[in-house]
Amino acid sequence: MEAVEIKNLLQQQLGVDIEWCSDENGVGDPFAVVPAEKWLEACRLARGHEQLQFDYLRALTGTDRPEQEVIEVVAHLFSYRLRHPFVLKTRAQRTQPVLDSISAVWPAAEWYEREIFDLLGVDFRGHRDLRRIMMPDDWPGHPLRKDYQQPDDYHGIPTSRPRAEEQAND
């Protein structure tokens, strides 16, 4: 199935207007953006619908977009049965990012969502074990936010190294 057909099917099934972006020259994957409240429903549909059958979640990532006041979550999907890929996006409010967890739809999303929570601070409702995955549990802030400020030290370990010339002056 072509990407635009998938988008039309989703739009028809969900009953909402889906934002669509595709490059005529075929640069980059075309993608569809569903509203945050339809995120879980859209993913269920993508996995379960007879004509979609997206059985494989290739990747789930996030992007911070401070100028639009949103955090974008991107799911790269693929169907092994029907041999078609698709990119599905959604946007959460940046001030208090909350989304439904899709780990019940694709169990692989569990760790991806922990990663997005760790680095961007998106709260996934319905996730069974939402902890940080890469940073220590008591780390302040979310490092992939554009306005992230690195703390000066972590439990007595400085986070930056004095430059060689500064050391020579000491």
Place this chain on the structure above:
Amino acid sequence: MTHIERGPEGGYAVGPLDRLFNLARKHSLWYLLFGTACCAIELMQTGGPRADADRFGMMFRSTPRQADVLILAGTITYKMASRIRLLYDQMSEPKYVIAMGSCASTGGLFQKSYSVVNGGDLFLPVDVYIPGCPPRPESLVEGLMTVQRLIEKEPWLKKAWGKLPERSDPHLPKENV
């Protein structure tokens, strides 16, 4: 410093006990088999038959309780740093630390990363730094031999005895103050 004499039963040597101890310590330098990133592959190679660190008495140990040297083999993240500190604290004195490769020495390629410690010396007392990304097994053997040379010159017994309290016998009556 050591005086060697010929005697009727063979030879004997007169010298400080430290020298004898250091000779023994130097030739049984056991390192902790512990790696945090790709340098660990070279660390494994160093224990293998080609570089064969065993010929210098350098054996890998799988518990910090038996290890003399902690080799920081690879990139150290903040999350790992507290675990490494725990390993270091479990090792018994005298203990040495080698920062293997550019990551363990300065943070290396990942210095600007939000999760990488900019060098093992920011939280552990590092004795020897080995440059390279990763260093070859020969470099690591050279680094371990540098530790051997450190041990050779170290007045360990003098240091250890200096730390003991003057009256250490528990059976002696305690003075009333």
